[in-house]
Amino acid sequence: MRLFITFLCIFFVSGYTAFGQANVTxxxxxxxxxxxxxNNQTLEDEQYVRFVNLNAGTYTVRITATINGEVYNMQSNVSLLNQRETSYFIIVVNKTAQIHWANETEIITTQPISRNQTYTDEEMSLRNLERYGQQRYSQEPNYNQQPSQNGYPRPGTIVCDCNNPFPVLSPGEATRLKTTVQQTSFDEDKLAIIHTALMRSNIMSVxxxxxxxxxxxxxxxxxFAKxxxxxxxxxxxxxxxxxxFDFSSNARELQRYLQMYR
Incomplete structure (x- = not known):
């Protein structure tokens, strides 16, 4: 009995589950x-490292960040949820590496829509239903729908003019991202956190x-706006x-860029 209880304690502390897959970046x-x-896997790369098809659960992660010959080590626990991809961002503050949550989104298995590929409204609706089911926002175009007063669309009526299969950051997820960015000191690190969060997500103008x-x-x-x-x-x-913007010249520069982009 004592051995059985010890086994259970080890199982729950490790957090590994036999059900569900998860990814982490x-x-x-x-x-x-x-x-x-x-989880006994080691990956090395410049700036980004991504693990796929891990069992959902809690893992102890050992991270080494190297720049200009300086080496920073850290260890932390991360929780990975079933059928979710979680992104973390590593920054160095006061010679110490720190890990910050950046984003969490559903694992998308469908292929992005090609810019040259077109669909009828009915086909697009079916793609969205298969891809997202009844989740937070529909990507079916609806250019007559105006956003609500706080800048967010009403669920099911969002205009998503993006040629990829990724979901939209919900208001709650966007708030968590803003909090993480606000707690970061330097623009370089803030931008990297934001871009990490949007690797597999879309975003609203607000x-x-x-x-x-x-x-x-x-x-x-x-x-960033560009x-x-x-x-x-x-x-x-x-x-x-x-x-x-603080300066109207930058607002004008953005408008010139958008005109060329379109």
Whole structure:
């Protein structure tokens, strides 16, 4: 009996489950090389490391971040949920590596829609139903629908003008991302966290604007606004991000860029 209880304790502490698969991504600012050890697997790469098809559960992760000959080591626990992909971001503060949650999204198995591939409304509806079921937002185009007063669309009516199969950050997920960014000191690290979170997600214009306001410098806001436009669902509302700039010249530069993009 004592051996049986000991086995149960080890099982629950490790957190591993026999049911469900999960993915996890670790990222760092540009220039860093990452080495990550999880569940007896070791991966090394520049800036991004991704593990797929792990059993859902809690893992102890050992991370080594290297830049310019300087080596930073850390160990932390991460929780991976069934059929979810979780992203974490690694930054170095006061010579110590730290891990931050960046994003969590459903594992998408369908292929992105090609820019040259078109579908009828009925085919698009079926693709969305198969891909997302009844989850938070539909990607079926609806250009007559206006966003609600707080900038978010009503569920089921979102305009998602993105050529990929990824889901949209919900208001709750966007709030968690903003909190993580707000707790980070430098724009470089903030931008890397945001881009990590959007590797497999799309975003609403109102959240782009709010994230821009968390950046310290206007030129970084402009760089971010240009880069994230392709991942913005409601492009018809992108005008609202202009209010996040300190200088009107950057707002005009963004408009020139969007005209060329279109």
């Amino acid at each position: 670790f990222a760092a600012p540009a220039g860093y090389k990452l080495k990550v050890v999880i 959240d782009v604007r709010d994230l821009m306001r968390l950046l310290s410098f206007d030129h970084n806001r402009l760089k 880069r994230v436009y392709e991942r913005t669902c409601d492009k018809q509302n992108y005008y609202m991000v202009s209010s996040a």
